[in-house]
Amino acid sequence: MRISNLLKVALRSLNRNKMRTFLTMLGIIIGVASVIAMLAIGQGSKQNVQASVASLGINSIMVFPGSSNQGGVRGGAGTTATLKVDDALAIAERCDLVDHVSPVVQTRAQVIYGAQNWNTTIVGGNNDYFYIRNLNIETGNTFTEADLRAASKVCVLGQTVVTNLFGAGANPIGRTIRINQIPFEVVGTLSPKGQNTFGRDEDDIIIAPFNTVYKRLMNSTYINMILVSAISQNSMDAATAQIGQVLRQTHKLGPGTPDDFTIRNQAELSNIFGSVTKEMTILLAAIASISIVVGGIGIMNIMLVSVTERTREIGIRMAVGAKGSHVMTQFMIEAIFIGILGGILGIVLGVLVSMLVAHFAGWPISITLFSILLSSIFSVVVGVFFGWYPARKAANLDPIDALRYE
């Protein structure tokens, strides 16, 4: 017996019942398409979250002062003033897994330009701050070395500040604004970043040289935060540990004394969001897979009907020399064919749906080879699994009974 003969017979019988074949296939098509679309949307939202976490900064590690402890009442992280500029210098000097360090001071102040005024966040940092926070300059420049050393009264404005003080689209470079009555020259503006994942407007900010804010605006001896970037994504945890050691030494903390600082890194954040989106994706894919299984049951149902309907044909074929294996193969080919073709059409439909979702809902999508492989293997397996029982039933028919079947 030649397999090509059986293939021909199987395809012809599917062709005779086009509508039935198509409807049977539809279950698989929808199942596969939804798996692909769900995985694509899930992957897309994962990438979206990762991108917004990354926009917080490149491999950034944040060092906060420790929690206060007054008479047993402990405050939250950052409630004490234990971080100093020297700590930032020590980290920069002694941690080899760190490539950028910026001490950060932060305050809020009323800002005035001409008749306009605006209350915003004033951040003092050095040029590494721009790098670590992944901030780009839209117009103008960052600070010069001289600005940083001499605590020059210069600043870089976020777009929200520009809009509120100068009007949308205005060029504020070279103008002088007043922060707490102190005149600052605008040397640059930031590219818009929009809201971050937590809804805060990232553009509502003024950045000035660290020394300027530290000495002229705040007049404090402590800093709010040290912003550090690790040399690579993979060395985040090692760098975090290294910073911890250095700070314990500079703060002269003996063994057993708790840290008087808190270190957070972006990896933790991205891990949390990563696992949330991963779980969501798995959940969506699991729901979608159920529809493939339902589609498979549809195949089994139709194949069983088809075997019953064609009992006589099976009897005739057996009488003239078809073995059980021939009949079995013929029906298996039909089931697998429905599975494979349904899988292919499902992939096409799934990709189209993903693209439509991307286009209209504005969600990022990413169709992975993995999801295509997964769903095509799944659809073949479903074809084999649900085709097997009806095919076996056909193959085990007794030719006499089958010939007599009305």
Place this chain on the structure above:
Amino acid sequence: MSEAIISVQDLVKTYHMGAVNVHALRGITLAVKQGEYLAIMGASGSGKTTFMNLLGCLDRPTSGNYFLDGVNVNTYNKNQLAEFRGKKIGFVFQSFNLLARTSALENVELPLFYNPAVGSKERKERAMHALESVGLADRQSSLPNQLSGGQQQRVAIARALVNEPVVIMADEPTGNLDTRTSYEIMDIFQSLNEKGSTIVMVTHENDIAQFATRNVIFRDGRIIADNQIQKRRNAALELKNLPVLDLDNEIEES
């Protein structure tokens, strides 16, 4: 040419219907020679269909031996039987049993389809040749439902011939046909028989049995009579003598 092509010894078939044993065949011994045209007669329930199923290798006996073309068929398993049927036996059924929505030619091709030794070109040629021999070469692409009963049975005969079987098994081949068409089928059988085909036919119609060369009569699972036909009917002649079908007269008479 007088070698026994079919040899059956003490064939018994018992069906177990729950607690009751039905003795369909109670020990049949029979030999059919090459070139014989055997008609098996009997009332319904006499076991002739059961016997036919056994001869056709569709079923296996409870006990006894069956040699077809020198092979003890009882030693074969299900798959070997299928292959054996495909190569040695041609079937003609009462209800024609053609594949629906499949052309006459493809129906005839069917037995060769499961024979790996036959390629698609040879298969077509042999099927065409078989259709020609039953006079239906011009209907090769017709579907069964476009053919008359007699034509369908001729296609079925062509299908039974295409694998050049050692014996043709016909189970009530004229049961669904009118007299004229029955005679036409008998004409084909007789001319095949004259060319050397061995035919075993089950029928309950005595006049149809008279076209054979030998009659075997079954009753209650036993052979009660085994006669050579002395005055064999000639189907070609009878056909000529049949009144030409006149539809108007038929209606007036009835």
